[in-house]
Amino acid sequence: MKSFVYLLVISVCFCHFSYSQSTTDFGIKGGLNLTFIKVQEANFGDNIEVKAGYYGGVFVDVPIENNLSIQPEVLYIGLNDFRFINAPIYLNYQAANKFYILIGPSLNYFFDFFSNKFKVRADLSVAYQFTKALDVHMKYTLGFEEVTPNGLFIGLGFRL
Template sequence: MKKVTSFLIFTLMFSFGQINAQSKVEFGVKSGLNLTFFKVKQGSFGTNPETATGFYGGIFADFNAEEDFSIQPEILYIVLNDFNFINAPIYVKYEIGHNFNLLVGPSLNYFFDFFTNKFKVRADIATAYSITPNIDVNIKYTLGFQEITPNGLFIGMGLKL
């Protein structure tokens, strides 16, 4: 666990270091609902996917690099029945419309309940709509590349502190 935590902290610090030190940084919290799809064929939900419902909560930082572009790393704790894991996406965030953002990037995951190979990399694509300057609603889809890494849909809210 210490190795994974150290790796996540190093990755986030590396990401932070890539952004100009004079850029605007905003911090916040987010939480919401998680739907995870098991036994899913790659790129298709199939006829009857098994779905589990859970929740997530965590923190994020938003490093503005340019007017419409930023880097947004997050650390989320996901609870899904008796299945718990840490999800740490590192997003490239781009404002595609007024108060509407597209976020894409890799997602680093540590699964507490697996016996072997607890660390997985997944791909995320997300959107966020800012209701106010400090509150947004967001939805993301996470694509697992291996059978044991399920796909997930996250629906939630974020609050800038």
Template sequence: MKFYLPFFLFIFFSVSGSSQTKIGGKGGVNLTFFNESQSQFGETPKSELGYFGGLFINVPISERFHFQPEILYKGIGDFEFINAPIYVEYYVNNDISLLLGPSLNYFFDFFTNKFKVRGDVSAVYHFTETFQLNLKYTQGFEELSPNITFLGVGYIL
């Protein structure tokens, strides 16, 4: 984790100087789907409701393509972790964009391997230039890595 925080701070400060770069926050709820064989999660629940919140930076690459790293704090029951997706965003039109990319995850209090790389896909509906609705799905690639659906709102500062 010591390497990742300076890396994200570097990205944040290096891209935040651009006049077209946008900085924002987001938060909402998540629904985590567990595999029945994942006994480390207690009584093997099928799903559990959680929460998330954090910051993002949106950097235009072209009119339709943007780069958007995020850093989010997430809680699922008694478990907490940091999720840092690195997205490429494609604007379908002025109201809808799609995001795709890997997410780096650091789990504070479960697993012996606390760092996991996952795949994220997200859709955003832009109500205005500053307010948006986010829907995201995260796919785990390891046996003990639950899949998560997120629903939240974002606000561009």
């Protein structure tokens, strides 16, 4: 966990100081998390269970070019008694006026696993910016392993 946090802090600091002349934005975000878990049902195959939870955290948006930026985030996710940290590193592309597409890997640390607590997932997100400070976003997280379920996140972001 310590090495993960150190790597994330160093990455954010590097991005921030590398582009200190540009318009780097910081913000907070949060919302609803829907997690899809496959459960074996006797001989009938997989049954998908949906669990609802919450998430909240911070992000930094570092411009690269006109319509392109890098947006790392650190989110705390709660799902009943299940808790984990989600840290996506997005490539953020402004596809149209006020409409953004974000894609990238997601680094995850699960507090409730006894072993193999660190997992990498893939994220695809879209965002619509209502005002300069407020956006609504939706992301889908794809888990590559059986114990890493897929998730849908719907929420609001606020640039500080």
